[in-house]
Amino acid sequence: MIPAHLxxxxxxxxxxxxxxxxxxxxxxxxxxLRAPHHAEILARRPSVxxxxxxxxNYFGAGGAHRAQLARIRDHYPLSLHGVGLSLxxxxxxxxxxLREVKRLVWELEPVLVSxxxxxxxxxxxxxxxxxxxxxxxxxLRHTAARIGDVQDALGRQILIENISSYLRFECNEVxxxxxxxxxxxxxxxxxxxxxxxxxxxxxxxxxxxxxxLYGISTAAVQEFHLAGHTLTRCGGRDIRIDTHDSQVxxxxxxxxxxxxxxxxxxxxxxxxxxxxxxLSVLQAEAAKADAMMEPLRVVAA
Amino acid sequence: MLSLPELxxxxxxxxxxxxxxxxxxxxxxxxxxxxxxxxxxxxxLEEGFAKTLALEFPVMQRLVGEDYFRQLALSFLTGHPSRSxxxxxxxxxxxxxxxxxxxxxxxxxxxxxxxLEWALQECLVAGDDEALDPKALQTVPPRAYPRLRFALRSAxxxxxxxxxxxxxxxxxxxxxxxxxxxxxxxxxxxxxxxRLSGGARITRLSAGEFALLSTLARAEPLExxxxxxxxxxxxxxxxxxxxRSFELGVFAHVSVxxxxx
Numbered sequence: 001m002i003p004a005h006l007x008x009x010x011x012x013x014x015x016x017x018x019x020x021x022x023x024x025x026x027x028x029x030x031x032x033l034r035a036p037h038h039a040e041i042l043a044r045r046p047s048v049x050x051x052x053x054x055x056x057n058y059f060g061a062g063g064a065h066r067a068q069l070a071r072i073r074d075h076y077p078l079s080l081h082g083v084g085l086s087l088x089x090x091x092x093x094x095x096x097x098l099r100e101v102k103r104l105v106w107e108l109e110p111v112l113v114s115x116x117x118x119x120x121x122x123x124x125x126x127x128x129x130x131x132x133x134x135x136x137x138x139x140l141r142h143t144a145a146r147i148g149d150v151q152d153a154l155g156r157q158i159l160i161e162n163i164s165s166y167l168r169f170e171c172n173e174v175x176x177x178x179x180x181x182x183x184x185x186x187x188x189x190x191x192x193x194x195x196x197x198x199x200x201x202x203x204x205x206x207x208x209x210x211x212x213l214y215g216i217s218t219a220a221v222q223e224f225h226l227a228g229h230t231l232t233r234c235g236g237r238d239i240r241i242d243t244h245d246s247q248v249x250x251x252x253x254x255x256x257x258x259x260x261x262x263x264x265x266x267x268x269x270x271x272x273x274x275x276x277x278x279l280s281v282l283q284a285e286a287a288k289a290d291a292m293m294e295p296l297r298v299v300a301a
Numbered sequence: 302m303l304s305l306p307e308l309x310x311x312x313x314x315x316x317x318x319x320x321x322x323x324x325x326x327x328x329x330x331x332x333x334x335x336x337x338x339x340x341x342x343x344x345x346l347e348e349g350f351a352k353t354l355a356l357e358f359p360v361m362q363r364l365v366g367e368d369y370f371r372q373l374a375l376s377f378l379t380g381h382p383s384r385s386x387x388x389x390x391x392x393x394x395x396x397x398x399x400x401x402x403x404x405x406x407x408x409x410x411x412x413x414x415x416x417l418e419w420a421l422q423e424c425l426v427a428g429d430d431e432a433l434d435p436k437a438l439q440t441v442p443p444r445a446y447p448r449l450r451f452a453l454r455s456a457x458x459x460x461x462x463x464x465x466x467x468x469x470x471x472x473x474x475x476x477x478x479x480x481x482x483x484x485x486x487x488x489x490x491x492x493x494x495x496r497l498s499g500g501a502r503i504t505r506l507s508a509g510e511f512a513l514l515s516t517l518a519r520a521e522p523l524e525x526x527x528x529x530x531x532x533x534x535x536x537x538x539x540x541x542x543x544x545r546s547f548e549l550g551v552f553a554h555v556s557v558x559x560x561x562x
Contacts, residue, residue, distance in 0.1 A: 060426030084386025090306040122313035126383040167338040235333040
């Protein structure tokens with residue numbers, strides 16, 4: 001039930017996204033929307049299943065990027081992906097930030113809305129990065145309540161993404177997959193499973209990625225992310241950094257294939273944020289994901 | 302065990318570099334020292350901040366060079382950390398920081414250049430109110446002209462400087478050719494930052510135009526604005542200036558204030 005204040009004031013003609021929302025998992029793979037591609041997308045209307053926009057890139061009263069996003073939305077299903085709400089922070093929730101997200105959700109009617117399992121601010125100072133939470137009962141209660149507040153404000157369910165992390169806390173009481181599953185139970189959110197982040201963490205922290213996949217319920221996962229990462233050295237050891245600056249690694253494609261076996265086809269997104277390549281490169285990565293999903297769709301049908 | 306607020310406060314304090322008590326005890330080593338793990342996040346913080354600032358102030362970066370700009374950005378970060386989950390806001394206090402940093406030096410003009418660049422950033426995301434059609438004046442009887450009040454568009458910012466900021470900006474904006482030599486004593490200069498058909502730009506204004514528009518921007522009537530312009534420039538031509546202002550899409554709205562003329 002959508003609260004009255006979020007309901008459209010007038011009837012609108014159905015948009016592609018509304019139809020796609022009904023189709024759900026049948027969406028073909030999407031691409032992270034980045035400003036350098038706006039004009040080409042509008043001029044050429046390339047074959048891409050859907051786009052995912054970083055909400056914060058379209059905050060503000062107006063401007064060219066925002067207008068382009070609205071036009072892109074007229075032709076493609078859209079997902080809004082937040083990077084700055086800082087759900088895990090014990091700072092008060094930033095109501096101005098939430099209001100901006102709400103306005104975008106209202107105007108663009110996205111298929112999916114997501115944020116991260118992370119924190120970023122203390123005392124009003126922001127790191128503007130995705131920091132890991134300790135997986136404790138206290139953090140669970142806090143984060144579940146915050147997700148509940150955001151879902152109430154937006155009048156819809158949000159997806160929570162697992163992040164790449166470069167440290168873990170001594171006080172962790174449960175593995176991340178148990179924490180995420182508990183969040184789903186407590187708040188009613190869904191999971192955006194980032195396969196690259198899962199792979200990066202499993203290598204950095206030495207756990208079995210497949211146990212993670214089988215540790216969360218199939219119904220909870222409603223979107224996959226795929227991206228490139230970088231292998232580097234830190235303190236004489238290998239460490240993988242989530243850089244979004246390259247093609248998806250072979251090992252991540254393998255894990256994606258296993259995730260598809262476990263969860264079935266789900267809206268899958270290719271992310272690339274640094275040294276952004278031609279759109280055709282991203283389309284080729286998306287086509288690879290589609291080719292992996294295709295046999296499973298046939299079985300599902 | 303630390304509470305969640307304490308743990309976050311200690312990590313943030315360590316990353317912002319303002320505390321000696323490290324949270325390392327609460328972080329698993331797992332083969333890499335906790336301090337090195339925290340250093341990854343400190344690097345993310347500094348790189349993300351410096352890179353965003355460089356994108357917002359390309360002319361300042363070109364003026365001082367990439368290495369020094371990065372130093373300036375990190376020094377700015379210490380006193381002016383991001384106050385929003387939307388990183389785009391970090392540049393708002395940069396001009397003020399430069400004003401303090403370079404007060405009393407030959408580089409005082411940096412602050413004005415940065416203010417101009419920030420005005421441009423604000424125009425990029427300002428509201429989409431439409432430019433006023435000059436036909437709106439056709440229904441106004443000429444005797445009411447002195448009482449006209451013009452509201453400026455959201456995407457219009459006026460700036461003046463005792464330095465030649467527009468010349469400096471034009472010579473150093475990303476699309477400019479090799480920077481020319483600019484006489485710093487060549488000011489004052491006046492600028493309009495605004496948005497036309499999607500793109501934000503800087504337009505040079507005359508002293509008279511600046512006086513006219515900045516008076517109108519304070520919601521004063523055209524008569525007062527004209528007085529201010531003539532005080533700056535006895536040869537000021539109001540008709541030409543209004544025509545150009547309409548062409549530049551400066552106005553959003555016009556009204557006639559009550560009163561006799």
